Amino acid sequence: MSVLVFTDSSEGKFKKSALEVTSYGKKVAELMGTNLVAISINVNDPSELYKYGAEKVISVSDDSLQTFNAKIVANIIQQVAQKESATVIIFESNINGLYAAPMTAVTLNAGYVSNVMSLPTNVNPFTVKSKAFSSKAFSTTIIKSECKVIALSKNSFGIVENEVPGTTEAFIPTLVESNLISEKIEQTTGKVTIADADIVVSGGRGLKGPENWGMLEELADVLGAATACSKPVSDLGWRPHSEHVGQTGKPVASNLYIAIGISGAIQHLAGINSSKVKVVINTDPEAPFFKAADYGIIGDAFEVVPKLVEKLKEFKANNA
Amino acid sequence: MKILVCISHVPDTTSKINFSENDTKFDTNGVQFVINPYDEFALTRAMWFKEKQGASVTVVNVGSATSEPTLRKALAIGADGAIRVNMEPIDGFSVAKELAEVVKNGNYDLVLAGKESIDYNGEMVPGMVASILDYNFVNGCIGLEIDGNEASISREIDGGKEVLSCSLPLVIAGQKGLVEEKDLRIPNMRGIMMARKKPLQVLEPISGEAFTEITSFEKPQAKSTCKIVAADNVDELINLLHTEAKVI
Numbered sequence: 001m002s003v004l005v006f007t008d009s010s011e012g013k014f015k016k017s018a019l020e021v022t023s024y025g026k027k028v029a030e031l032m033g034t035n036l037v038a039i040s041i042n043v044n045d046p047s048e049l050y051k052y053g054a055e056k057v058i059s060v061s062d063d064s065l066q067t068f069n070a071k072i073v074a075n076i077i078q079q080v081a082q083k084e085s086a087t088v089i090i091f092e093s094n095i096n097g098l099y100a101a102p103m104t105a106v107t108l109n110a111g112y113v114s115n116v117m118s119l120p121t122n123v124n125p126f127t128v129k130s131k132a133f134s135s136k137a138f139s140t141t142i143i144k145s146e147c148k149v150i151a152l153s154k155n156s157f158g159i160v161e162n163e164v165p166g167t168t169e170a171f172i173p174t175l176v177e178s179n180l181i182s183e184k185i186e187q188t189t190g191k192v193t194i195a196d197a198d199i200v201v202s203g204g205r206g207l208k209g210p211e212n213w214g215m216l217e218e219l220a221d222v223l224g225a226a227t228a229c230s231k232p233v234s235d236l237g238w239r240p241h242s243e244h245v246g247q248t249g250k251p252v253a254s255n256l257y258i259a260i261g262i263s264g265a266i267q268h269l270a271g272i273n274s275s276k277v278k279v280v281i282n283t284d285p286e287a288p289f290f291k292a293a294d295y296g297i298i299g300d301a302f303e304v305v306p307k308l309v310e311k312l313k314e315f316k317a318n319n320a
Numbered sequence: 321m322k323i324l325v326c327i328s329h330v331p332d333t334t335s336k337i338n339f340s341e342n343d344t345k346f347d348t349n350g351v352q353f354v355i356n357p358y359d360e361f362a363l364t365r366a367m368w369f370k371e372k373q374g375a376s377v378t379v380v381n382v383g384s385a386t387s388e389p390t391l392r393k394a395l396a397i398g399a400d401g402a403i404r405v406n407m408e409p410i411d412g413f414s415v416a417k418e419l420a421e422v423v424k425n426g427n428y429d430l431v432l433a434g435k436e437s438i439d440y441n442g443e444m445v446p447g448m449v450a451s452i453l454d455y456n457f458v459n460g461c462i463g464l465e466i467d468g469n470e471a472s473i474s475r476e477i478d479g480g481k482e483v484l485s486c487s488l489p490l491v492i493a494g495q496k497g498l499v500e501e502k503d504l505r506i507p508n509m510r511g512i513m514m515a516r517k518k519p520l521q522v523l524e525p526i527s528g529e530a531f532t533e534i535t536s537f538e539k540p541q542a543k544s545t546c547k548i549v550a551a552d553n554v555d556e557l558i559n560l561l562h563t564e565a566k567v568i
Contacts, residue, residue: 112448182482
């Protein structure tokens with residue numbers, strides 16, 4: 001018996017969420033009285049995971065896996081799960097994790113729960129708490145199948161160091177056929193993505209037009225934050241869809257979310273309420289966002305934001 | 321080309337979420353149900369294939385008779401026929417098994433669904449349907465073109481997009497970008513009248529067994545109040561974020 005985590009990576013390095021899912025997997029393995037095994041694909045230094053509790057890393061290296069093919073990856077995970085007699089397989093709730101997890105559940109004939117937000121409340125029967133109704137509620141679910149697949153909600157457990165003596169085993173999987181071909185990847189370079197960002201700075205219709213996003217980008221730069229926007233802003237074409245956060249856009253689970261000129265419609269709040277700390281800047285003291293936020297400034301964004309940028313620059317200079 | 325669009329019957333995005341029967345059931349009292357917004361993107365794209373490429377479009381839902389108005393709405397938007405698998409959905413896997421059976425028996429070339437439903441947000445059913453059938457699958461799809469038997473697909477990745485190609489059959493889990501918000505259609509009177517005459521077939525499920533079971537629900541605890549900082553005192557905000565919230 002073992003617990004298996006799939007760790008996502010990019011350009012030979014683990015993503016931050018991979019370290020979180022390993023930290024989490026270690027605790028699940030402890031609760032179950034077993035060991036943690038991690039799978040890495042094309043990572044230069046898989047031993048980095050020992051620090052977060054992986055006793056064993058199954059390292060797969062294959063040039064044909066440079067682009068992510070979920071069917072092939074799900075099949076590799078199935079091979080490793082069987083080899084390691086894994087009964088619990090854990091994924092990150094990121095784009096690749098959520099792509100491969102349901103396919104893995106089918107190949108292993110396993111019950112699957114996504115959006116898991118904490119350690120299992122019980123391991124027998126295996127019981128987990130997860131987010132539902134766009135984070136407006138939580139549900140407690142029992143997984144009854146012998147093999148269980150879960151996806152851990154981002155930023156819900158955190159990265160926890162827990163150094164163990166580990167080993168890395170090179171593994172050469174059988175690759176299944178797939179005629180789904182990756183033709184090209186178009187990457188916007190140099191920008192922090194909403195999925196990876198610790199801080200997200202978001203603008204709404206209160207900013208009046210796309211030409212006013214300069215100050216928001218400046219604020220994001222100072223904070224090392226990603227920029228985002230509300231639904232009306234993306235519908236109006238002021239900002240790309242990829243920046244739309246909310247119930248039908250991207251979920252945000254950052255440490256800090258700063259909403260500027262966003263009133264806080266219920267659909268917007270649903271998408272961002274997994275963020276730890278929320279700040280709102282809005283002229284309207286009645287804006288619903290003030291009910292959801294931790295800190296608020298009632299004021300004009302065009303006056304407050306430039307001042308905030310200036311003061312943050314001083315703060316960063318003094319705390320560098 | 322035969323297209324099947326999977327439709328979830330979900331509470332409207334503005335719904336207040338409450339639970340009944342000792343927090344074990346979603347309380348549908350006073351809740352307005354709609355086509356899952358992500359599925360509506362998929363349906364709208366399917367309409368484009370119907371109008372420009374002569375595709376036939378069937379919509380399917382796994383649910384009780386209470387989902388039928390939602391299927392009728394999809395018919396009013398322009399789908400040719402509807403199927404309801406008569407089963408109270410329990411979990412994603414059990415729903416996917418039913419849908420896969422419908423796909424197999426109907427020989428569909430293209431299965432379109434939203435990437436998640438806004439009630440349980442599982443983001444699992446389309447990928448499971450594809451895996452059960454061993455069809456190609458693209459999650460988080462933001463663009464889809466079909467030429468004969470070949471598909472060109474874009475999917476969102478961290479900080480960009482990936483363009484993929486494959487032959488049909490194919491399962492797609494779509495999101496905004498597949499179509500734009502302005503492309504969404506409101507059924508007109510003629511569509512609503514025609515929808516009444518379109519076939520809505522009810523199938524019995526192949527199996528009702530599920531691997532997972534929700535035992536209870538709860539709502540997040542109410543937040544403590546928002547600390548208001550004066551607009552001319554942004555230093556105070558920075559100080560609070562640094563020393564109290566410890567996020568900068």
